[in-house]
Amino acid sequence: MADPYPTYDVLAKRDSASWDDTTRAVVDRRLSLKVPEGVLSDTQLATLRMVKARVCPDPEGRPPTTTLAMVVQRIEEDSTEGFRHHELPRTSDAWRRGLDAIEAEAQLRFGSPFADLDGGQADAVLRSIEDGDVRAPEWESLPPSTFWTWRVIPDLVSCHWSQPSLWSAMGFGGPASPRGYVRIAENRRDPWEALEERSTSPTGWPRHHVR
Amino acid sequence: MSAEAQAPRALNGQAPDVFTPGGWVPMREYGEEEVDFLIVGTGAGGGTLACKLAEAGFSVVAMDAGAYWRPLEDFASDEHEQGKLYWNDDRIVDGDNPLKLGANNSGKAVGGSTVHYMMVSLRFRPEWFKSRSKLGYGVDWPLDWREMWTYYREVEEALSISGPVTYPWGPKRPRYPYRAHPLNGPARYLVEGAEKLGIQWTETPIATLSAPRGKAHPCVYRGFCMAGCSTNAKQSALNTWLPRALSAGAEIRDLAMAGRIESREGRVTGVHYRREGEWRFQKAKNVVVAGYAVETPRLLLNSASPECPDGLANSSGLVGKNLMVHLNQSVFGRTQDDARFYKAPPSLAVSEHWNYEDAGKDYHGGWCYMPPGPLAASWARLVAGKGLWGQDLLDEMHRYNNAVGLKMVGEVLPYERNQVTLTDQADEYGLPVPRITFSYGENEQAMIRHALGFMDQALDVVGITDRWQNPDETAHLLGTARMGSDPATSVVDADCRSWDIPNLWICDGSVFPTSGGVNPSLTIQAIACRTGDRIAELARRGEL
Amino acid sequence: MPGLPQPSDKAARLIAGGASLVASSVLADAGIEHYRGSFENRAMVLPLAGSALSILTDTRLALGARASGGTGALAMSVHAANVAIGAAGLGFHVYNILKQPGGFTFGNVFYHAPIAAPAALMVAGTLGATALALGKGASRLGPVPLASGRSLAGFAAFALAGTSAEAAVFHFRGAYHNPFMWVPVVVPPIAALALGKAAVTGTVGRITNPALTATAVLGFAGAAFHAYGVSRNMGGWRNWRQNLIVGPPIPAPPSFTGIAIAGLGALLLMRRFARG
Structure with missing residues (x-):
């Protein structure tokens, strides 16, 4: 499906009343994040990069994301989120074991590093983890589908949809303080909200989006 | 988490002024001297009680493990950054339906989870206070609904609740202090659906301002409620009860983690807590535990002593038991309209029909439903929960602005097997990591079936297509130190005073014997108000 | 000339x-x-x-x-x-x-x-x-006689009462959070009653003129209060694109002033008519 909001860029509102200094600082920091070094081995990092690309691809025609760096930072800080499935180790351990197991699974199935697989092959490996249908012995200490549901998906998806490029692509209003919204009923839109390309329904004026 | 938040702010005779960037208000300090009341936790229970007790003239120290934020300058419009408001410490979850905690139902900040709650302020149905005798399930509360009605009113006024002019269910209640908010798109679908199905609905009584109040701004409908309110429109313990507590002479200690309650000869003497990197001890004539339904039993269990080997106040064996949540299942679908549920607080309209209608149910208890309003990352996690990833996920996310839904808040029955226990793993403070065990019973499964079916219908009749169910969400934490009339089957009495230790009190959601089909914050605060009045009364009679 | x-x-x-x-x-x-x-x-x-x-x-x-x-x-x-x-x-x-x-x-x-x-x-x-x-x-204006001023006085009284009723509804929406919000639901009705009485009886009571003058003043004062109300919303005037719309309507109260001034005009007509 094509990007429904190709002319909408949430970052264009950065200097408007929709953003405050606190938010500007937070998003600036996120966008300038670099992948921390020395946290993962080269193979683990290459595997994670591929997992990220398959599970959370960047939308076309949008500035690149720093999702990968955010996830590596989570691993580095061993961040907790207030609950941990009893079959899983802590964040950092779970990811390291999981990435090694994904690599082993790829080697076992396709005789190639996970990072070198084509998209279809990589997806097949990931699908087997999701379904719990794995062969590599590395999974013995890590239940694959629990790892997938409780660690891989929430971490990747939370970080990815913290990215302005993804906000723009989904037509999300993004930061909104001090200015919030005036027109909140359905088919009503403030001038500083995204306008969908195909849209015919939101009537009225102005017909474009402005900051 | 931002580094500056890691140093306590409430020090040197002043506390942050939540209404002014960089501002301060004077704060009385008690040092280590013995105070009348030491309250652990400053959320809906502890924050409210701190205010009531300080205003009644007691010396009060209230401590919280979280930071003391100034919403206007500290809260970003960003879901990820605002993760700093949640209780993110390591906790292990198990059972058939392991609970999601953290962002979902906890807070670690001065003001507790009211700093990011959804503000839905519903009263209990009167019969729920006697659900065993009147409705045939659960257990009776030792409280009378008529008395609670007056305390509900006190909280509604303290929070300037915005609500409908008349309320369609239950006994008559006074008009809400502030008028209801305008309805956003998703709420309007709920209204249309309810009208088509011939059931009643109303604008949700909600703790966000529809007009200015003092220095607090009215709501600007920015929709980041769950990420903390950067305008102070949200009426939380942080910007209502605690400023009152401070001006009445209470001291608030931020970033102070309680580890152990000291007890001797059947009485508690104070609390060991960690602040600024070291363990300290605060003496108190009375200790109130208000840490919510995980931290409260955790602290009581971790305070076991030779006198109380099973933990404090635990002669009944029920500390940590009967953990309840609310069923929070939802149905989503797609509309041709531009619905944009990121705007305005979610939950602006509600139907309590199935809280007040008992006919036609094959289960006990009630539930209400409201429209949810997930922001980008929350919505992405929900959609990914359907098993979507890769391009499929990206495509589905493109349809965000056409999504609408309905979400239940449903009563969970108390089961002893659902519980909080301690593990032998240690956390960053050296305290044992808690284990939270939870499984639905048959009653819950039956309620979920009914509610999902009904909400599906309520979306269908307003033309919502491509509907799908999210069968596995919960909200809130209740019931691990229940109140009752019998020391053998409860932990505290109606005044939130522990049966075993007369100067140990528990005042938060843990004291709920049953959960009711509504969000609990209003009831927690009403109980805290009552407890405050009762303590003042007991003190007058010399019975403290 | x-x-x-x-x-x-x-x-x-x-x-x-x-x-x-x-x-x-x-x-x-x-x-x-x-x-x-x-x-x-x-x-x-x-x-x-x-x-x-x-x-x-x-x-x-x-x-x-x-x-x-x-x-x-x-x-x-x-x-x-x-x-x-x-x-x-x-x-x-x-x-x-x-x-x-x-x-x-x-x-x-x-x-x-x-x-x-x-x-x-x-x-x-x-x-x-x-x-x-x-x-x-x-x-006359159409069938309505104008010279005595009584018809205009009656109309202005009605318009004041209606405008006051509208203020009552919208200030109720604002929960009368500021006590001054009661002023436009108290003062204009007094002026409306006095003016209405004048229209019916043909004689102008003593409070009519002061009440109309007070209403005229409060119309402008209301605009100032509403401007203050806008500033109390999040972001204040910096967020004018939202607050000017969702805040209290600044241009609304001066309609009290306009109607009150017309009411004073009606009184002028009535006095002139009485003098013959």
Whole structure:
């Protein structure tokens, strides 16, 4: 499906009343994040990069994301989120074991590093983890589908949809303080909200989006 | 988490002024001297009680493990950054339906989870206070609904609740202090659906301002409620009860983690807590535990002593038991309209029909439903929960602005097997990591079936297509130190005073014997108000 | 002396001034509110055009210009059109409320098309037409006798009461969070009662003039209060694009002033009539 909001860029509102200094600082920091070094081995990092690309691809025609760096930072800080499935180790351990197991699974199935697989092959490996249908012995200490549901998906998806490029692509209003919204009923839109390309329904004026 | 938040702010005779960037208000300090009341936790229970007790003239120290934020300058419009408001410490979850905690139902900040709650302020149905005798399930509360009605009113006024002019269910209640908010798109679908199905609905009584109040701004409908309110429109313990507590002479200690309650000869003497990197001890004539339904039993269990080997106040064996949540299942679908549920607080309209209608149910208890309003990352996690990833996920996310839904808040029955226990793993403070065990019973499964079916219908009749169910969400934490009339089957009495230790009190959601089909914050605060009045009364009679 | 007002024009000029103020209030208020409504219906521009034309003709008259034949007829048709647009607007606004989910509820009355607002345009049109007729020296407007001032006094009393009722509804929406919000629901009704009594009895009571003057003052004070109200919203004036729309409507209260001034004009007519 094509990007429904190709002319909408949430970052264009950065200097408007929709953003405050606190938010500007937070998003600036996120966008300038670099992948921390020395946290993962080269193979683990290459595997994670591929997992990220398959599970959370960047939308076309949008500035690149720093999702990968955010996830590596989570691993580095061993961040907790207030609950941990009893079959899983802590964040950092779970990811390291999981990435090694994904690599082993790829080697076992396709005789190639996970990072070198084509998209279809990589997806097949990931699908087997999701379904719990794995062969590599590395999974013995890590239940694959629990790892997938409780660690891989929430971490990747939370970080990815913290990215302005993804906000723009989904037509999300993004930061909104001090200015919030005036027109909140359905088919009503403030001038500083995204306008969908195909849209015919939101009537009225102005017909474009402005900051 | 931002580094500056890691140093306590409430020090040197002043506390942050939540209404002014960089501002301060004077704060009385008690040092280590013995105070009348030491309250652990400053959320809906502890924050409210701190205010009531300080205003009644007691010396009060209230401590919280979280930071003391100034919403206007500290809260970003960003879901990820605002993760700093949640209780993110390591906790292990198990059972058939392991609970999601953290962002979902906890807070670690001065003001507790009211700093990011959804503000839905519903009263209990009167019969729920006697659900065993009147409705045939659960257990009776030792409280009378008529008395609670007056305390509900006190909280509604303290929070300037915005609500409908008349309320369609239950006994008559006074008009809400502030008028209801305008309805956003998703709420309007709920209204249309309810009208088509011939059931009643109303604008949700909600703790966000529809007009200015003092220095607090009215709501600007920015929709980041769950990420903390950067305008102070949200009426939380942080910007209502605690400023009152401070001006009445209470001291608030931020970033102070309680580890152990000291007890001797059947009485508690104070609390060991960690602040600024070291363990300290605060003496108190009375200790109130208000840490919510995980931290409260955790602290009581971790305070076991030779006198109380099973933990404090635990002669009944029920500390940590009967953990309840609310069923929070939802149905989503797609509309041709531009619905944009990121705007305005979610939950602006509600139907309590199935809280007040008992006919036609094959289960006990009630539930209400409201429209949810997930922001980008929350919505992405929900959609990914359907098993979507890769391009499929990206495509589905493109349809965000056409999504609408309905979400239940449903009563969970108390089961002893659902519980909080301690593990032998240690956390960053050296305290044992808690284990939270939870499984639905048959009653819950039956309620979920009914509610999902009904909400599906309520979306269908307003033309919502491509509907799908999210069968596995919960909200809130209740019931691990229940109140009752019998020391053998409860932990505290109606005044939130522990049966075993007369100067140990528990005042938060843990004291709920049953959960009711509504969000609990209003009831927690009403109980805290009552407890405050009762303590003042007991003190007058010399019975403290 | 052509171009200069005759003494008999004084009341007409006062009434025209009042009409001009009411029209200005309508122009600014409907401008903001219909912008909020995204001009979803093209007819939403009509009250803007009508009130703008009304301001032009009323202000000319208020400044003492004579209404000669051609421009007079044109001006009269503007006023007639405004009464018609206002009446149609009333219907549209009621329809707008009724078609919302839930129908005629407090919430929909509070937050959808303000039910009585278009009546202000009818008031502006009526006052403008009255001023025009009086300025031309006519003693009647259609079938309505003007010379005694009693009909105008009655109309102004009714308009004040209606405007006050509207303020009561919207200040109720604001939960009367500021005690000053009671003023416009207390003072104008006193003026309306006094003026109404004058219309019925033909004699002007002592409090009528002070009450009307107080109402005229509070109209402007209300605008200042509303400006303060806007500043209390999140982001204050920096966030004007939101707060000017969702905050208390700054242009609304001066319509009290406009009607009160017209009421004072009616008193002038009544006194002159009494003197013969």
